[in-house]
Amino acid sequence: MKQGTLVPALESVLAMPVEGRSPWQDARMRFARNKAAVASLVILLLITLACAIGPMLLPNAFDSTDWNMMSSTPTFANWHLFGTDDTGRDLLVRCLVGGRVSLMIGGLATLTSVTLGIVWGAIAGFVGGRVDNAMMRIVDMMYAIPYLLIAILMVTLLGREFYLVVLTITVFSWMDMARVVRGQTLAIRSKEYIEAARAIGVSTSGIILRHIVPNLLGIVAIYTTVTVPGVILTESVLSFLGLGVQEPMTSWGVLIQDGVGVMETAPWILLFPAALLSVTLYCINFVGDGLRDALDPKDR
């Protein structure tokens, strides 16, 4: 290449206005480059969409019996694409309706426990001192408790209504977030760039909004994706043990439990809901990994 052609090209590049990228644009670009994470996100969205509108589009109801086709293997007849269970109910629709319940409980319980964790951790981190000490001891206490047993007790005593299951799961899912947010708040509070911002006269609210919150959000996003599978799993375990939502309502855990009972004669009744749950959990993990890589500015 001759020098004469290079210099004008370079000059034109230098003449272009400098466009900064916000940390979020940066993160989005890095996430988009991660094929596994993007694919997982797409699969997750598809599963969610299918659960949301699928039951409305399919001709079968989740609680009606097809008397001619009980324990049917997957077939195109009557749209029983996943087959039917031992009482002749369409498994595809049941899986989708169960997914609605599992994902809704998962989403709601994640939202509540993440909120509780952020508030708890931020207060402990900002206030510090004795308040911090007392709040974190409570977190330590919560960790020492075998949560599933207390959850079983709570569900047994309070009932199995939707919101009670959410409450029960929330009580035992917020501690990780609280710990992480507290640690991050403490770390950020003493960073040089906060000092620098203060030195050039940025107001306290400006520091919180421009410097502390964005640095907190990354880790909150990551730990939210860590919380979601745990929450969905807890709901499934409760349902699997027969302590979650009740018949004829269903969830993935209930369906897996039903499938275990008949797996010798009709293994597909176990395999479809189990596969759906596993794929969902796997995808959430991948998205979480992708987010972690995208949002950690140190790791490029």
Add this chain to the structure above:
Amino acid sequence: MWSYTLRRVLLTVPTLLIVITVCYLLLHATPGGPFDGERKVSAEVLANLQAKYHLGEPLWKQYLLYLNSLLHGDLGASFRYADWSVNDLVLRALPVSLTIGGVSMVLAIVLGVALGIVAALYRNSPADYLLMIISNAGSAFPSFVIGPVLILVFAILLKWLPAGGWNGFHVRYMVLPVALLTIINVSTVGRVTRGSLIEVMNTNYIRTAYAKGLSRWTVVMRHALRPTMIPVVSVIGPLAIGSITAAVVTESVFSLPGIGKLIVNGAANRDYTLVLGLVVLVTVVAVLLNLLVDLAYAWLDPKIRY
């Protein structure tokens, strides 16, 4: 060190008290008494029952009576299994859970540490990939999916092992439940060991050991292994608590007559005293175990001095 131990022990007492109190209050907040069955009981019988279980007393007195009996190691009577005290039921179920849990814990630690060491020393080797696959699978396939799949393959298709049941400590009946619990725990131990050993191998004293001319084997065995174990010890507490949770599922999947099965049955039958007693018992064990692990951790790690 002593002040740390003391503080840690003192923290245990309120933890236990809070759990017991909350559970107890939850129990009493629920509508309906334990004897509101479908079959009407005559007034005298009801009065006798209430007197026997101190149900006529005010709540604080009942609570103190319960605490008192707890301190004497008495978990009360079962409301559903007539003639059985919770203690009797626990004593029958405990050996089952302890055997399964103990054997799988030891296996998980031994296998996990071995796998973690090999994976750390030979990165991107088959052992490393195996560990990665196990830990990925562990996060996506929950115990109540792996368990039935194990039964499907080894009991129903291959007919090598029984699908469930206990049959009085017969080894063949233990293999699958122990395998399930081990699979669940081995990845945690393996990952922590791997990460810890990699970190240790990058330290200056390991470089010094190599500089002395020691072989790789000697360096790992004599210098690297002990500091590697410190983080591993710290996961044993959470792992044990996780095992209790996993045991509930495992015992349900394989219909083992252990503590977990007892709790689930108690919850399904609304046997309040049984569930409360078991929750209290397991929480006490878990909290004490956590305490021991924390103390061991502080004692093992020379960098930590409280």
